[in-house]
Amino acid sequence: MLAAQRQSAILDAVRSTGGVRVADLVDRFGVSDMTIRRDLEMLSDRGLILKVHGGATALRPGATEEPGFAAKAELHQRQKDAIAEKAAGLVQPGTAIALSAGTTTARLAQRLTAVEGLTVVTNSIPVADLFHRAGRPDQTVVLTGGVRTPSDALVGPIASAAVRSLHVDLLFLGVHGMSARAGFTTPNLLEAETDRALIDSARRTVVVADSSKWDVVGIATIADLAAAHVLVTDDQLPDEAREALTHAEIV
Template structure:
């Protein structure tokens, strides 16, 4: 593939998703990490995109840019499913859990469909709808209400008010970005406030984030790394990030997307 063809492809993906990651482009284009970075630099010089840590966003879309739920659902799907599968093993009948909005937490909801006798509090209409349609015996779903964002989260005073006074055993929390300095971040100021209310409602905070979230900084921080009781991520996380997280997060679990994919193929055989 010629350089001009690669760069056209990068611009098409930006138009579709609003943001691209170097790791995804390497796989999509079949070229090296350095080649992708050179292409991004060339497009940035021409003002056709904005470089960010680990990738690029469409010109003019930086820390306040919020990709939609559908766009994010197509990214890092194997990693998200592997993370969700592990997180689901932490939920036992009788538990009360909160599940934040997000595409990784939506994958968790898929895994929870067969778990009976649990209460799920969520600010995600897709999560609530998925669990409601399953009709698992004894499963209670509480949807917070609030103003709906592009990423399909319900946020604002109504959501915060619904969460105030609730006490759950564990919160499963997604995030736009995960950074050594900024902690957990989101492009949406109001969503940050709602996420803080979710954190306040939980005895344990479990963050679900694939490796591409590391180094991404949104507009507003809502939780320091030290506030995470358990982080479930995938084995694509770079070594220096693993070391940083090991020092500051109570517990870090790394899962393999490749082994999960292999198990699924075996079951289908």
């Protein structure tokens, strides 16, 4: 296969799934790691993709563009798994927790199905489905109603009203973006409202977000950085992000 053909196929993969990993491309095309990285560099130089650690994603979306759950689930899988593993350690048996929508919170949910006696409040259809399929009789899952978004969240007045009547020990909040200027953000106005209700319902808020979310800004601010008590992320945050988070007194 010629380099131009391979790069075209890589571009098609990025556009159809939202992102690709170098290791997967090496296996797919049977070429070296260096060759794939060179291909990604050329596509990036042409303004067709965004290079990230370990692969590439589609160009950063605008403030109102909301990728689907399946596309986002393919991105930064190693980082999300590590974040979910760390966050799961914060949950004690028998507590009441809330999980917002998102692919990172869904990975966390996979691990929490093993925790005894949980009560789980969520506006995420995939999260609720994970607990339902686990079938534990000692766990209670409360799924809010609401309007379904492309990322499989239930949002809007019905979801927000349901959340406001509840009180949980911990909220695990997934976000579209985070920045010193805009705080934690989402591309969906109704989702911002529902996420704010989730924050208000919780004694402590834990944001789970990989480093690619830094300096991404959606149209609606969910909350300032200081609204989070804890941020669980990976080790690729830039220095400016660490300074902003320290200033906001986030652990």
